[in-house]
Amino acid sequence: MKVPTLLYWRGYVEITVRKGHVEAFINALTQTGIPVWNVKPSSFQTAEMKVLVEDFHDLRPHLQRTGCRIHVNKRIGLPFQMIRLKRRRFFAVGLVLFFAILFLLSSLVWEVKVVGNVKIPKEDVLMIAKQEGIYPLQWVYRMNHLDKLSQQLNRQLPGTAWVGVDRQGTTITIQVVESSIPEVRPLLSPRHLVSRTDAVITSIYAEQGRPTVTKNSRVKKGQILISGLLGDTENSQSVVAKGEVKGLVWHEYKIEVPTVQKYKVYTGEIKDRSYLILGNRGVQLWGYGKIEYEKYDVVIEQDPLTWRSTKLPIGWMTEHVMEMEERSEVITIEEAKKQGIEGAIRDIMAKYGSESQIISRKVLHENQENGKVYMKVLFEVEELIAEELPIVYNQGE
Known part of the structure; x- marks a missing residue:
């Protein structure tokens, strides 16, 4: 049938x-x-x-x-x-209310994010967005179309090339693309470029100004390398000297390296201590007892509660107490020398710029005493030696 x-x-x-x-x-x-x-x-x-x-x-x-x-x-x-639901009418009413409340809550804007902004303050973007109806607890159906909102925000926010508005559930994301405005450089007073140390010139490039030294010439600290004065004594003009000057500079290092080196190793044993944070105070909840480790490190992990983008004065903090051991390693004399020289080279690069180049090095003195290697090393380094010196005029001039 x-x-x-x-x-x-x-x-x-x-x-x-x-x-x-x-x-x-x-x-x-x-x-x-x-x-x-x-x-x-x-x-x-x-x-x-x-x-x-x-x-x-x-x-x-x-x-x-x-x-x-x-x-x-x-x-x-x-x-x-329907008969079963009628018997459990309170459950049915609660189920209907649950979905009704869920629908209402999903129809509200709960969070407004601003991404992509660098120079434009986030507060300015949120203020303009609020004027256009984009703010937390706003009904989604009361907002204009997203394309129209993008155009209005782009028109009202100065310094933006494009503004996009996107909605994912209850979150509105405002994507800001800022206009590339050429950086306004401050006006500089006339100045020379002088040597910051004694050196032998290896290269000189004068972008602006008059070079006063040549390649392979020896200069003293404070000597003018590129002058900011152009012309003669009767007809002169002062400019901001610009350029790049490199020279050979000698640095003497006293190096001391132990042949027995100590380092720490974590054993893997960890004890956690948990705290409830209320403002500036913490209340310990777990992890009581004496620390049985002889040596240990403590790593603190904080997890504050947040509402939207605001951190609340309440949260959790966990202290990870990690057991460690100190171990020793004996290195050879050659390894100690290598470590010392490499450390000196890193120091030179950090102080005088990564573009510095080690030309040569010479060990002036070497000694081993009390489990340590002592050395005196002379480094020949090619580095930038120019620094600025403002041109000061007398009041009568």
Whole structure:
């Protein structure tokens, strides 16, 4: 028999017909137009079938005439679900209220983010956005279209090349692309470029000003390398001297390296101490007891509570107490020398610039005493030697 439509919405039951004349019962249903389907004989004088709820009460006359009895196995469909919800009306009301509140909360803007801004303050962007209706606890349906909001923010925020507005759930993200404005350089007073140390010139490039020394010439500290005065004594003009001057400079280092070097190693044993942070005070919650480690390091991990982008004066703090051991390693004399020289080279690069170049080095003195290597090393370094010196005029000039 043809299966009726909209079974779930109309509701149906799965029944078992037993005793009596089962075949006569099925034929009677067919003749009267009551739809049944999935008819399966399960045993002698017994059959399973499905029938709509609306036709269930019409089965009684046919049951009496054929002497059959029925047993309802399953009740399926929306009508039975509604009956169950009616019995648990408070649960149903709570479920409806839950989804209603969830819908309302998802229709609000809870957070407004500003990304991409470097020179434009975030507060200025949020202020203009609030004037356009973008702010926390705003209804989403009351906001203009995102493209229109982007155009309005771009028009009202000075110094922006483009502003994009994007919504992901309850979060609005404002993407700012700032205009590339040429940097306004401050006006400099006329000045010379002088040598900051004694050196031998290896290269000189004068971008502006008059060079007063040449390559391979020896200069003293404070000597003018590129003059900011152009012309002669009668017709002169002062400018800001610019350029690059490199020279050979000698640095003497006294190096001391122990041959027995100590370092610490973590054993992997850790004890945590947890605190509840209230303002500037902490209340210990876990991790009481004496630290049994002989040597240890303490690493502090803080986890403050936040609301939007604001840190609240409450949170958690965990102290990780990690056991460590000190170990020693004996190195050779050659390894100690290498470490000392490498340390001196790193110091030169840090003090005089990474573009400095070590030309040569010479060990002037070397000695081993009391488990240490002592050296005096002379480094020949090519480095930038120019520094600025303002031109000062007398009041009578």
